[in-house]
Amino acid sequence: MSSQWNAVLQSIVRGWFPISAALAVGFFVGSALREPGIAQAEIRRSPPRAAMQSGAARSQATLSVISATLKRIDARLARFEQSAAQNKPGNAPGR
Numbered sequence: 133m134s135s136q137w138n139a140v141l142q143s144i145v146r147g148w149f150p151i152s153a154a155l156a157v158g159f160f161v162g163s164a165l166r167e168p169g170i171a172q173a174e175i176r177r178s179p180p181r182a183a184m185q186s187g188a189a190r191s192q193a194t195l196s197v198i199s200a201t202l203k204r205i206d207a208r209l210a211r212f213e214q215s216a217a218q219n220k221p222g223n224a225p226g227r
Contacts, residue, residue: 185193
């Protein structure tokens, strides 16, 4: 009976021990070479948010945009009127 157990133990040692030893060595080498699981990043603070504008400040910004738009429209209309005055049927050459 003792020789049968010796044969079984020898087959286990010959077959499984080298495989398990190689897996163990691979596990330890892999864990040693692996980068840490912690993310490293630069911490940047975002600029502080501007406070919500109240009615007067909001109206001032809106009115200045409207004023600039109206000035552009007025300039375009003035150019259109000048062009229309130059192209009147009475001012056409040959009449």
